[in-house]
Amino acid sequence: MLIFAILLYFAGLLFSTSFLLRKFAGLNSLLNYPFSFALTISLAGYLHYLSLLFQMDYRLLLAVPVLVTGLAGWVYFKDIKSKTLAPLQAASNFKLLIMAVAALALTAGFNQYVYRWGDWDAWAIWNLHAKFLFHPEYWTNLFLYRDKLRVTHPDYPLMLPSLIAFIWRGLGTITPLVPITIAHLVLLAIPLTVFLGLNRFGHLFSAAIALAIFGLDTKFINVAGSQYADTLLALFILITFVVYKETTAGGNAKLLVLLGFFAGSATWIKNEGQLFFVVFSFLFLFQNFRKPVTVLRYVAGALIPLLILLHFKFVLAPANDLVHASRGAELLDLIASPMRYLLIAKHLLLTAFEYYWIVILLFAIVLFNKIPFVKTFPFAVITMVLLGYFAVYLTTPHDLTWHLEASTDRLLHHIYPACIYLMLLKLSATSKSAFWAKWQ
Template structure:
């Protein structure tokens, strides 16, 4: 059982990593970016395997055909990746962007802090998983419940989307997490509760390692380690991962899209492949939660505006066309799911135009939502205002980065996150549910969606600790 469980996760993780190895820009090389490739590949592989499992279920009514295709695809990717590795070995490895040589002792000092934060996060995750092995409310009533329908349902798996389950089941939610869990259960042949626990753990660790790897590659080892410490100290990341919720995978794919765009800004050749990857990860965000659809729309609008401002409208349209190549397959799958299987969204179905206008013109509702969001962001670290105050102090000490900033990707990042937060605020203001209840039960998770990406943007902007120490 243990070996089969491990293989059920290893296959998609390796598959996603091999896929990245095949299409990774040659200008950057594989060796220096390997931690980044493994972190991004883990989530990418799990997301694509979830989508493939669902397609197999719809198309063939069985997972056997999917597993056969998965094995064939893995073999092909392995061959292509080995060919890429041999080619790189012959031409010589290329040094990745962003490895300063000054003050190496900074990373030596930060490495124990990162290791300690990682161990503490694992302990917190393990304790909460032991206390709540079936996850929290949404895990039992939405994500794992739907996974059991997909695994047990046979010809009746579509009953998972019946309105008879009630609005609390949110039957219109996308299926990345349930699909990944059901795929692993189908591979194993039983329903060990360790599967959703491990899925939460993989995405929790992959999010932290992705942030660390991206900033190490783009900036410095010290910057990557410091960002990793800040994120791992975020109690909400660890607890929502252990709760087996879809919010951590969503945060991962949002961050993955921004990382791919930032990397694309650093290469002269092969950047289009990274833009396609950004579209694919954005599509997987939409396959994770409905909020991911908001993210896709915000990302598309933001990137169009930013590139049009910096390079002109024609280049903006071309770049968006490249991103659509990665985005389109997942959007087609989501449209088929939404229109052919899922019921209407309960929140949208409950909204009436007159009620929306009344709520939008109520200043108290807007103030309450804004104040609540501020509190949630301040409390993300578990100690009120600890993380924001520490980041503000760090900025005062090291200062802004004055050159070498990825303007397109950073501008896209900030505008996208601004649009996403504005959309979240709008939804809360017009919600047909009790506002205090709606805020109390969900806003902390929506703040988490943006937190890793906000940290990524912040540490791209501020100077590296190595550079600051060298000038002392």
């Protein structure tokens, strides 16, 4: 059992990423914490997957970040001694209290809902894939016999299973407490990231509102408690927008590498993350095509996640059931059916009104106050992602009603935290918003 080595591994990665963000990207604000957290879990997932791919010994895998941490620690103390490293911002007592109360509310809701092994997809997909990755000699069985295992979707990306399996291997046992702990931490990370992202621009009131929204949202907590990969994807989509806002607000240009990395890492969580990455990258590159350095930095960050995904998709994974269902004329029939458009629109709207009405309310306030949100880059990304979801439903080879009922709420869950962050930021930042100012 290597439990202490595992703890040291994560603590080391967290420290190293946090320090590197400070040193090379000048990120001394409180946002350093959620960025380091997201970097740590994604790097742990990638490293474990690569160790399986290259048949690397597990103890060696544990040793690499420990060595990196040692090196980072040595540079850190050198910088501290020579006073070249700006101090990391600390949260005030009041903000700390607000965050602690929100974490308590979220945990209380999570504790009420969560149970061993989670909901259907958690054991039928994510934990099942993790069980294969737990066995370094036989993990490729998932892909060697992919036709026989197609019902468990071996084409799904592996960040969550890889992370779970990595910790299971360290513990030497398969325990449901690992996926539960990951789900719990990811649940807490989202509201706190929104809080810190809004607080970064001095919008403490909106930041507190955001915490209240998430803390009281039982649907949000239940989806996180289900232990699906959807909440992890929601975190990475949110963080991508938070980093994007940092870069547009005069943040260090090196954060663009981080932007590319987080957007690219969304592809390694769920297939829907690939749609997000394509849309985000297309619009980002379109917006910046006259700035080659910006483009290069973004591409450099996205390169490693993208190469890992492409290798996985082309070498290991079977074809996706939605994309590769061989249909010709049938596809035209699906696209030409007006009833399908109506059914999808109705289902999306009803789900949005039932579970995500707060986003609609915030959007109505934005429109009511004539705040120019519709022409912004984030709005274009969210709209195109929604259109992409619409197109997937339109051409689905499955029964449409079943497909809609099985996934609409989770698809909207992916963009929900980002929408809350973006709209509260826009409302708070616009001086014209008399309505909002009144509440403050």
